[in-house]
Amino acid sequence: MDQRGFVRKSIVRISFKWPNPDNKGKILTVVLPGTIVSIKDDGSCVVLADDTFFRQENCPFVVNLPTAGGYDGVPVAPSMQFFVDGFCALVLQVQPNGYVPPVTFETGPVRREEKVYGFLFPQEDFFTPTMYCPGNVT
Known part of the structure; x- marks a missing residue:
């Protein structure tokens, strides 16, 4: 499985x-969280959020x-917005190639196809307390 699968x-x-x-x-400011669920090779990312307010007009x-x-x-x-199963999916175009390259953590001998439990891929100048899901060493 490649990195795009995580x-x-x-x-x-x-x-x-x-x-x-x-x-x-009265005008209110509504703040919602959105979760980045994938990052594409071109630097864009896909965000999922509850679709309630996205379906309102003039919002x-x-x-x-x-x-x-x-x-x-x-x-x-x-750059894109569409609805899927109660969620609004947004495609955001962030800085191209703005993500820090993968870091190798030396915690002991690691072999190809061995299970690993997290890699950090933060965007440059951004704080992203995130990890990819468990996968295999490639």
């Missing part, structure tokens, strides 16, 4: 300016990536 978990911040119909149209949203100090102040615009 799931990457990382939380992004999705915020909406929403005219709440129950509060006389423009912004997505901010996690950084060491909280969240990046410059939002990332999705």
Whole structure:
């Protein structure tokens, strides 16, 4: 299985300016988490989030990536948006090749096809407390 087959978990911040119909149209800021579930070779990533607010009309949203100090102040615009089984899937185009290359951890003798329990692949200048799911050494 190649790296694209592993799931990457990382939380992004999705915020909406929403005219709440129950509060006389007062504008509220709604913040939702989104989970990065995959990263493509071109540097784009796929984010899943609850689709409730995405199905509302006139609900423009912004997505901010996690950084060491909280969240990046410059939002990332999705290049695609579609709905799947109660989730909204967003494709975000982040900095091309902006991910740090894999790191080799020397914890003892490791052989090809041996089980491993986590690799960190953070984006440059971003704090991503994430790991790929268990896989095999290649």
